Amino acid sequence: MSVAVDAMGGDSGPAPLVEGAVAAAREWGIDVILVGKEQELARELKGCGAADLPVHIHEASQVVEMNESPSDALRHKKDSSVRVAFELVRAGSADAVVSAGNSGATLATAMFTLGRIKNVRPAIATMMPTLKDPVVMIDVGANVDCKPRHLLQFGVMGSVFLEALLNKPRPRVGLLSIGEEDTKGNLQVKRAYDLLESSDLNFVGNVEGRDVFKGDVDVIVCDGFVGNICLKLSEGLAESILTMLKAELGGSFMAKMGYALASSAFRHFRRRVDYAEYGGAPLLGVNGVGIICHGRSSPRAVKNAVRVAHEMADIDLTHRIEGAFSSARELSVAQVD
């Protein structure tokens, strides 16, 4: 069981990726394949004292840039680190991919290389911190124009993910909307409500924006446009609150002390908001395991992503998701619009 790490993606080059991957190999004995420019990676690896660890390098001569269009990357960079990583999985030489590169290109490459589970729309899940346990929000950006049945599929995948990976039986699934009643929401959400309600999921109804962080549901279903805005809004607001707090407090000794104390709490909170700290955002619904990390992932985030990717492959999450969709009822519901 090995994890291919796209070691060239990410905002600050290979260093945090190599370091994080090596840490996962050292801490948990996970086999890691670093994919990218061999010389560059060998140089990085040297400084990590990884000689006796199960870490290997696999050459890929190209790199997809952060601002490159996914379709251009697919067409013109057939030897990119992300493409080669997913091809290792397709060939059976690796069992999962972790990438901190251009997330649109990672998504497109995963779908192109591995294909998707039959009748299923792949989606990106992410963990959000709440006052209780973290909640899985799905989709946070893979699909910007969803049909109601796609929202149902996201609910199924989010549930299977939580059940299988965190041993949470019958996760509570909520639908992101603008009021609790089933009459609230746009057309898409109102129809998705009916589909979710008649499904086998543990559907608990609509969740309003203000309840996302309460932790009273386990899975929040939304379309990728709304989910992506919510995710980024939350990150931005947490940052802005810290900045405002600083301005509000700066001045006296006690105020500075208060800020120092508060800001450590804030750093902790921001770590909780940053999905990379949970091991990145799993891409669910493709025929294989892929995790999309933040471009500015720390080595610790990469390490966690490698661990979660390994676990997802180990418990065969892909087949479990496929299983959930091939049970007669879910499939028939999924095919309705």
Place this chain on the structure above:
Amino acid sequence: MSVAVDAMGGDSGPAPLVEGAVAAAREWGIDVILVGKEQELARELKGCGAADLPVHIHEASQVVEMNESPSDALRHKKDSSVRVAFELVRAGSADAVVSAGNSGATLATAMFTLGRIKNVRPAIATMMPTLKDPVVMIDVGANVDCKPRHLLQFGVMGSVFLEALLNKPRPRVGLLSIGEEDTKGNLQVKRAYDLLESSDLNFVGNVEGRDVFKGDVDVIVCDGFVGNICLKLSEGLAESILTMLKAELGGSFMAKMGYALASSAFRHFRRRVDYAEYGGAPLLGVNGVGIICHGRSSPRAVKNAVRVAHEMADIDLTHRIEGAFSSARELSVAQVD
């Protein structure tokens, strides 16, 4: 120039509404008409020392409950405080309405009673705090299924509002999306991008979730479903951060001190997040002035709402918005889909 206050709406009865309205009359000499059950309001008014102030009571025998459906309220409560308040405006006996009641019913009653500006989809605007000046977000809940041209209209109304009310020339208008490039977003947003770009507005492109609180734009355009979720998510997150901070810090004396200092900064921030503190959320695009306040508005919030409503009527905002739409170019753009 007088403001009709729906004095029966709101979560905690007439008290904060009467108190806030009286404060506006006292502080700025604004004529206020309290609409609702006469005896009840007279009793409230007695305690406020408003004898010499321009505050009057106008009888309305019914009250729309917070959980009542807007259409039921319209059909069955023709003598409700919110309905009577808007009818005073239609009859020319008042110039604006402030309501902290059931916001769906307030919206429906305003549209039914006053009608809307020709070819325009009314929308709710709200002020959000940022690191710089507050930003106007529009729509935050009046329209859950928008066409691209409605987003253009929201941009026009938000601009006119800021220009007229806050003397901000050529406000920068941004479109809420999931990436900066014009190719990012769902179909609705990509088409709205083109409409905004070819309009006379000072359109600066897409704004991502993480940039909402930076204050680099003046107006953020979005559909009411997305806007309502963003607004409530922001409120909920700010609350949750405070709670997490408390858990994080509780314990030693210094930690408690830090929390005390931080929490005063937080209360300040939460006040900034609560749109009621800016005088509520103006309903733009109807033939008249209406402000929707939070159900749990403080007297101070009501007072500010009365001031802003008075100002909107005073500068004849409704006709300015109408004017913006009857200029040939905007109108022709607005009619395209």
